[in-house]
Amino acid sequence: MEFQITKKAKNVAFGLMGLGTLLTIIGVVLSASDHHFFTRLMASGLISGFFFFALGLGALFFLALKYATESGWYAAIKRVIEAVAGFLPIGMIVLGLVLLVITINDGAHIYSWMDPKVKAHDELVRHKAAYLNPIFFWIRTIVYFTTYFLFWRGFKKRSLEEDSVGGTALHFKNYKRGALFLVFFAVFSSTSAWDWIMSIDVHWFSTLFGWYTFAGMWCSTMVVLVLTTLYLKKLGHLSNVNNSHIHDLGKWTFATSFLWSYLWFSQFMLIWYANIGEEVVYFQTRIAEFKLLYFGMFIINFAFPMLILMSRDAKRNAGILVFVGLTILMGHWLDVYIMVSAGSLGANAKLGALEIGMALLMAGTFIYVVLRNLSKAPLTPVNHPFLDESNHHEI
């Protein structure tokens, strides 16, 4: 196919994986004697496992959204979205493994509701046991994974088939499947966030937590799509992608940052205002143990894209997009880091070699898998019904 992974990209990907592995080993050696070592190890696995899984899932969601809305402009970058969504199987394996090890170890102090000892003396956990029990948890997890996988496989198959067949029959099938995916995703995006992330703080609950997690995931995905598109453009590929496509992706980044900030603030303000003990405890932990990171992360994810990406020219400037993109990508990783660490480790949480090493290892894997996916299919979906519209996209 027209895109081949360059030697440099391969070196960067494997370098990141190597550096990540090295840092992880250093982290393990440094803290193996630590009392909380195992919890910390599993928490860092969950953080990076979930974050990178979510990047793939966000791309799958975005693809389904484009199908369901019958958008035209995105046709030229469709293969980029598909390549990022193609990380989904690997992401599911990693996240599934982490969840499995956690389950085998009775929750590993991350999901304390999995621990029979906690359940024995905790009235609230007993109360929630009908929903939060390991068996039902795994039924749900497998249902999510299977659904995502089947939709992803279908979209991928039909997309490649369209290249050779053409016509509109496949397009309308994608349209229907895209809408159906959104129906499933509307429920699963919330419930999976409750299961995997919110149940860490088992006594606490927030109804908009699912959307908050989902918005962070969507924003990160848009950043990854911008970065990948810009990378391919720089190598001289994607000749039919013009400034307007980049501008649109920039607008998505900008808009989803606002969506995330809006949900973060809604959750924070309502709980702060009501000031009910069992609700504010969530933020008290965060403010007590992660004050700088927690509010710093909010400023990065909100103020950076708002101030820098507001103007039209900034959204068309590759340098600015890459700078803002990488910053908010780190910001959203920090968001997931605090989501997981605050509830499981609290005061014992550290942002050290272990966490960063795991993140770099996953980042390297992610880059390699996405680039390999890109090299496997033609970069332009030649028979996409809206390709002509996309080629003339101008805003």
Next chain:
Amino acid sequence: MSDKVLYVMYDDDHVLKDSAKKLVEKGVKITEVFSPFPIHGIDPIIGVKNTRLGIMAFLYGLTGLTLATIGMRFFMVTDWPMNIGGKPNFSYLENILAFVPISFEFTVMCAAHGMAITYLLRNKTLPGMPAQNPDPRTTDDKFVMEIRLSENNKISEKELDKMLQEVGYLELDKKEIK
């Protein structure tokens, strides 16, 4: 100063766009285009400057934010301290989270209304104002290009007529302005 205006009519926006492109290449300055709907990509061809509405939007938004802050501080803290949910009723800063939604709403409201009114004023299209377009058909299915002789000093009227003949048009209307 007397001036002569040429109104060149078309019945298709793409044809108009192509003609405008050819005329501009020959050095003709097109003052304005009248159309029932926005024509995509006409701005760079006839050299319309980038809008400054965005700057005004920012200023209106800033006005709204300031007004909202001053207002809420006076109503809720200074004039009659309100105790809602046991939150500090003597300090704006410590209660700032509660004021964020209203600040946001008021900023948006001022920016939106300010922009809309500025736009209508600047275009002289406030309700009840006389119509500016030369031909009522441009509100239906026709497209008109306005060329002023005073803005095309280097080109004589005859040359202009010849150029227009070359690029083609539907109707040509000439008007003297005193």
